[in-house]
Every structure is written in C-alpha cells, then in structure tokens.
Amino acid sequence: MRMPTKQQIRYQWERGGPVITWALIVACTAVWLVEVLAGFISPALQQWLIVRGMAAPATMIVEPWTIVTSMFLHAPNSILHILFNMIALYSVGPMLERMMGHWRFLGLYMISGLGGSLGLMVWALLAPGGQGWASAAYGASGALFGLFAALLVVYRRIGADIRSMLVWMAVNFALPFVVGGVAWQAHVGGFVVGGLLTWLLVAGLKPWRGKSLVWRMQVYGWSVVVLVVALMLLCNTANPYGWLH
Numbered sequence: 178m179r180m181p182t183k184q185q186i187r188y189q190w191e192r193g194g195p196v197i198t199w200a201l202i203v204a205c206t207a208v209w210l211v212e213v214l215a216g217f218i219s220p221a222l223q224q225w226l227i228v229r230g231m232a233a234p235a236t237m238i239v240e241p242w243t244i245v246t247s248m249f250l251h252a253p254n255s256i257l258h259i260l261f262n263m264i265a266l267y268s269v270g271p272m273l274e275r276m277m278g279h280w281r282f283l284g285l286y287m288i289s290g291l292g293g294s295l296g297l298m299v300w301a302l303l304a305p306g307g308q309g310w311a312s313a314a315y316g317a318s319g320a321l322f323g324l325f326a327a328l329l330v331v332y333r334r335i336g337a338d339i340r341s342m343l344v345w346m347a348v349n350f351a352l353p354f355v356v357g358g359v360a361w362q363a364h365v366g367g368f369v370v371g372g373l374l375t376w377l378l379v380a381g382l383k384p385w386r387g388k389s390l391v392w393r394m395q396v397y398g399w400s401v402v403v404l405v406v407a408l409m410l411l412c413n414t415a416n417p418y419g420w421l422h
Contacts, residue, residue: 197280213253215253216254223253234313245287250315250316272328289319290367297363299412370405374397
C-alpha cells in the first residue's frame with residue numbers, strides 16, 4: 178500500500194475528504210505498534226508507557242496530558258481493541274468530517290474524548306467505597322461514543338430513521354456488562370458530551386442559530402470544554418489521594 182503524496186492529501190483536504198479521520202487512524206495504529214514493539218524490547222518499558230499514558234481519576238488533574246495520551250493508547254496484547262475502535266472510527270468519521278469540516282470534526286473528537294475522562298471522574302466520585310479513584314482506562318472509545326452521539330443527533334434532526342442505530346448503540350452500551358475490562362464510564366461520558374456539543378451546533382440557542390458553523394463551534398466548543406473541566410475539578414475535590422503525589 179503506497180503512502181499518499183502531499184498533492185493527494187491536499188486534494189482530499191480541499192474537497193472535504195476524510196483526512197482527519199485517516200490521520201487519527203494512523204496515529205492510533207502507530208502508537209499501538211510502538212506499544213507492541215516496546216513489549217518485545219522490555220515488558221517493563223511497555224508497562225511504563227501504558228501506565229504513564231492512561232487516564233486515572235486519582236492523578237488526572239495533576240497529569241492532564243493523560244486525558245489526551247489515553248485516547249491514543251490501546252491494549253497491546255490483543256489486536257481486537259485497536260481493530261474494533263479503528264473500524265468504528267472509519268464507519269462514522271468520514272461522514273461527520275464531510276458534514277462538519279476537518280478542524281471542527283477534530284474538535285468534536287477531542288472534546289468527546291475529554292468527556293470520556295469526565296465520565297471516569299464522575300464514576301470515581303459516585304462509586305461505593307471510593308473504588309473508582311483507583312481505576313484507569315485508555316482507548317479511543319470515549320471519543321468514538323461522542324461521534325456516535327453526534328451522528329444520532331444529526332440523524333434525529335433531519336428526521337432520518339434512527340431505529341437501527343439505536344439498537345446498535347444499545348448493544349455497544351451493553352457490551353461492558355458482558356465483556357469485562359471495558360470502561361463503560363468513558364463511553365457514557367463521551368456520548369453525553371459529544372451529543373451535547375452536537376445538539377448545540379445543530380440547534381442551540383435560538384439567537385445564535387444564524388451564526389456560521391465556524392463561529393458556533395468556537396463558542397459552543399470552548400463553552401463545553403470549560404464546563405467539562407469545571408466538573409472534573411469539582412469531582413476532584415473528593416479525591417482521597419489529594420492534589421499532589
């Protein structure tokens with residue numbers, strides 16, 4: 178398989194092709210390959226990469242970069258985690274990217290991933306015995322569920338039949354209760370935040386509906402980011418491990 182040239186990438190970019198979708202797939206796959214290679218070099222190195230990159234409620238506020246790095250990590254001991262997530266990204270990414278534009282699609286993806294981390298923090302706050310604070314997660318699922326919610330909101334807005342999509346999403350939400358080790362909290366957080374942002378973009382406040390999509394994404398996008406970060410900080414006030422480690 179030949180790598181696309183600069184001219185081909187520019188052509189796809191100018192015509193609304195799924196450039197960001199493919200860039201995310203390449204980035205996630207490259208990080209996964211680094212994890213696998215690290216395991217061959219030294220299992221300790223592989224473990225260090227994962228531990229330092231995963232999102233953990235107990236340390237998320239003092240290590241905020243893990244909110245981003247965790248979105249690109251996947252389980253190195255199985256190809257299924259990365260494979261299923263990248264297939265899901267390819268199935269919904271191109272359509273949303275064409276509708277929203279490249280940078281706005283990337284913004285939705287990253288903000289949904291932030292919502293996934295918020296889901297972990299909220300569960301840490303509510304989980305009995307404080308067990309949620311000792312948990313950690315990684316993977317693109319939080320961001321992906323935000324994309325699923327976005328597609329659901331758009332389809333509902335235009336009056337499309339969403340019954341099959343609802344069944345498919347119900348299966349994905351039920352999966353963590355059948356298969357262990359799945360961070361359902363991140364799924365819920367990403368879904369809620371991604372759905373909220375998309376609803377604001379397609380409906381939102383009535384006086385702002387006539388504004389451009391670029392303007393609405395900037396205003397609503399940053400507003401959602403501020404709201405999510407504020408909620409994370411609020412949850413962290415109950416962190417039994419404190420602010421510093």
